[in-house]
Amino acid sequence: MDHYSQMLAFVWATEHGSFSAAARANGLTPSAISKLISRLEDRLHVRLFQRGTRSLTLTEEGSAYLVSARGVMHAMAEADSLAQAFPDRVSGSLRIHTMTTFAKHQILPWLPDFLSAYPGLTVDLQAGPQYVDLFEQGLDIAIHSGGLPDSSRVARKIGESAWITCASADYLARRGTPNTPMDLLKHDCFTFGFQSAWNTWQFRAGERGVCTVPIVPKAVFAQGDLLREMALRGAGIVKLAQFHIGADLQQGRLIPLLTDFSLPHKEPIYLIHANRKHLSPRIRVFRDFLEQRLKESPWG
Known part of the structure; x- marks a missing residue:
């Protein structure tokens, strides 16, 4: 059950003075507002409104609950505001696993420039010859070449190498x-x-x-x-x-x-991450930085 929706319907009803006015203002039906508030009262085991023919009056319990409900809504709005700023905020730790040679020859030469561009970001660069799925252990990015096992991970081709x-x-x-x-x-x-x-x-x-x-x-x-x-x-x-x-x-x-x-075949190189949706800013900026540097290389 959505407790937040029930609380929201309650606050709307107090602000607009009736279920019908609260419903019109928020694109719902009066019966939907009424049901949400009834479920809230059943869950709390108290009556929040004295229901009149033309208006609503808060009970003593309703007045007390309104103070807390508005505090929760304020906190939710503040949390949403902070979250909406995340796409422009590059900070935290970025964990990467890649081939040792790729790390040494294709990442380390420009990594100081990347860290200077994003001072709020720290990088944990791990290396090994073969791809291992470590995303359940907090890995953000894997960069590996050749064939990859079938999985739900997202693999983006960033180059190819003979x-x-x-x-x-x-x-x-x-x-x-x-x-x-x-x-x-x-x-x-x-x-x-x-x-x-x-x-x-x-x-x-x-x-x-x-x-x-x-x-x-x-x-x-x-x-x-x-x-x-x-x-x-x-x-x-x-x-x-x-x-x-x-x-x-x-x-x-x-x-x-x-x-x-020589065979014409070139081996693809992939950047792998866990999810397709809501790519974190730290992954996105690293990916873009890497792809630009690979474009500048003679083999990228």
Whole structure:
């Protein structure tokens, strides 16, 4: 039962002097007002009005209840006023989970500017290689790439990134450059140490075919940055996301390999949040800030 509606009907009736006048002023029928007040009196076990043919008179109990009811309505109006200001108020804590490499290479470079723009906001940035649904534990945003499990979460595509097979110039000078995908079997390669589609090294074979090279890694690592470091040190060949090593490729620290055999597929990157409606200001401003920075990147 809606106790607030009953109390509201009571206050309206006292302000307008009759059920019919209260009903007209608020788009209801007199019988609806009468029923709400009758339910209120039944719930309170007191009579609030002395009902006359032309007017209403408050009982002693009604007068006392009116004071409290107006206080509640004032508090409700104040709460609504504060809530209506929330869309323009960016404050509180924003909890984010994303890939370690994405956090390091695509968020940290501009995060100081974001925090300066929203001084009332604090950020809790958590990182891990794979998507985990932590929204029931208070997570606000997840940013991950690749396929996502079916769920009620809202996933917004914010970019896409190719996966690049690459090595350093020093390694290629020492060991030679692979000319076909199967040449990779003669080279030192490194992969992730957990089960992932990222460990599947696929290339174009013919006009429409795809071949998978059965890479036997010399070593495996839990984080993409460790794979990157091995490649930069000239230790071998890796396959990493373009958003991760884009600057290394542009500046020649890493050399893309087998580009004639590259598949056109790019992996989508998603920003995930819990609900479609009533997106909080802190999520909205972070999303907009991130999307603008990705537009400015060469791969975004």
